[in-house]
Amino acid sequence: MKYILQVDFPHDGIFGEEMAQAFADLAQDIAKEEGLIWKIWTENETDKEAGGVYLFDNENDAKRYLDKHTQRLESFGYSNIRAKIFKVNEALSVLTNATLEN
């Protein structure tokens, strides 16, 4: 079973290339998370929000990672972190060309 974790939070800081440089080391660390298939990094400079969409291969790792990442974001000074975990409907997702592997 595959699970989506979606996380977003107010972010009034750097975006784009600057963000990519600042968080490259963290991204390489996140890539090694148990159970993580991929993470897409999201940002909205107009609404001053950022976040991520994650695909996990099991629910426990999605929940474990959410706890860990929330603590990390709070340690960075972020608050009002919004997160939801969903099961993926794989049959429908395949029909809409989703890539559920990496």
Next chain:
Amino acid sequence: MKYILQVDFPHDGIFGEEMAQAFADLAQDIAKEEGLIWKIWTENETDKEAGGVYLFDNENDAKRYLDKHTQRLESFGYSNIRAKIFKVNEALSVLTNATLEN
């Protein structure tokens, strides 16, 4: 530039295989949306929510589709539809193994 659209809403109905059967035709129609790379269908039977995460290859199509899909969901009787559009930070997403093509 790639864009993520995340949509979710209260859903107290069918899930899993039943959902897959009921929405297979709609999924085949959504697969043809201009600018859509993929959609992942999401559901949470415990919290009674459902939704989708979409990857688009441009912002205009993400916004156009969100308007269209919101109207469709409302015509199905859904309300309290929550949606956000984000730009993808591609450099960071590549480091975390994201698949931004189909």
